[in-house]
Amino acid sequence: EENPICKLLNIKYPIFQGGMAWIGTAELASAVSNAGGLGIIGAGHMPPDLLRAEIQKAKRWTDKPFGVNIMLMSPFVKEVMQVVIDERVAVVTTGAGNPAEYLPALKEVGTKVIPVVASVALAKRLVRSGVDAVIAEGTESGGHIGDITTMALVPQVVDAVDVPVIAAGGIGDSRGILAAFALGASGVQMGSRFVVSEECIAHPNYKNLVLKAKDRSTVVTGRSTGHPVRVIANKMTREYAELETNQASVEELEKFGAGRLNMATHKGDVENGSVMIGQICGMFHEIKPVATIIEELVGGIAAVGERVHNTLK
Numbered sequence: 001e002e003n004p005i006c007k008l009l010n011i012k013y014p015i016f017q018g019g020m021a022w023i024g025t026a027e028l029a030s031a032v033s034n035a036g037g038l039g040i041i042g043a044g045h046m047p048p049d050l051l052r053a054e055i056q057k058a059k060r061w062t063d064k065p066f067g068v069n070i071m072l073m074s075p076f077v078k079e080v081m082q083v084v085i086d087e088r089v090a091v092v093t094t095g096a097g098n099p100a101e102y103l104p105a106l107k108e109v110g111t112k113v114i115p116v117v118a119s120v121a122l123a124k125r126l127v128r129s130g131v132d133a134v135i136a137e138g139t140e141s142g143g144h145i146g147d148i149t150t151m152a153l154v155p156q157v158v159d160a161v162d163v164p165v166i167a168a169g170g171i172g173d174s175r176g177i178l179a180a181f182a183l184g185a186s187g188v189q190m191g192s193r194f195v196v197s198e199e200c201i202a203h204p205n206y207k208n209l210v211l212k213a214k215d216r217s218t219v220v221t222g223r224s225t226g227h228p229v230r231v232i233a234n235k236m237t238r239e240y241a242e243l244e245t246n247q248a249s250v251e252e253l254e255k256f257g258a259g260r261l262n263m264a265t266h267k268g269d270v271e272n273g274s275v276m277i278g279q280i281c282g283m284f285h286e287i288k289p290v291a292t293i294i295e296e297l298v299g300g301i302a303a304v305g306e307r308v309h310n311t312l313k
């Protein structure tokens, strides 16, 4: 029967490209939507006018649905919420917080709201507030993370809510998609895989570091600030760990961390910048066009299903 996410959003494949600050631009989002998935513009800490410009570019480059991810820790969160309402963006995903206070205004204009959750408790709270689906994101993910793995979080969220669940965190190929559906998800969200795509505007140094990365290349910084973030280990993370060991204050740590993501994504300084990526990064060895990535993800599922069926007897 029809997939509930494809039905809800009128998309061909239930494959979301995770909204990523600085690199989740209209180029990447429109390519993913044109290939049949859901491209998502990452608002990050963008001021409202910059986000409006990105949305209007996406409207020119695709006539398919696309989303905007709103990072709830952004200083511009109220203004960018107004932009997505004014622009009648079809889908809003949210991260790093609780979007409940914004739901009435978004639902009033028919915008679908799909928050990222990192716990069953938050999933239940937000479903009670009226969200259309939830993205259950495991700690394997890049960037700002919760503590629970995808393998453990997804089935427990599926059992706890009656809206469709999208799995995220550590999903890199057709095997991950089939596994997510086995756990009860109706869709997947991927970030790292789309970082190493041709259409992603991240600096070549960023992409090449990801291509060279292995399963154990990431570390988590900022646990002591309450905002744990998964990044590739480099000179910056070693200095950051030093600060945390010496009990630096939250203010000192946040000052040290400010501006580091842009340093890596746009200036290509991958030693002093913050190279956010998930634990699945060791799986990727080639930068590919988005259309090829999606074609291979979807095309590979039958073979994985066949293998599972034959080896589970």
Ligand SMILES: O=C(O)COc1ccc(-c2c[nH]c(CNC(=O)Nc3ncc(Sc4ccccn4)s3)n2)cc1
Binding pocket: 021, 071, 073, 094, 095, 096, 097, 098, 116, 117, 118, 122, 137, 142, 143, 144, 145, 146, 227, 229, 276
């Ligand atoms: O319980 C509550 O009220 C809210 O608790 C939450 C706790 C965690 C989450 C969560 C986990 N993962 C996500 C979605 N992913 C993300 O948001 N990934 C991000 N990467 C970089 C970002 S920018 C940033 C943000 C903080 C510190 C440094 N940089 S945001 N949301 C959502 C809600």
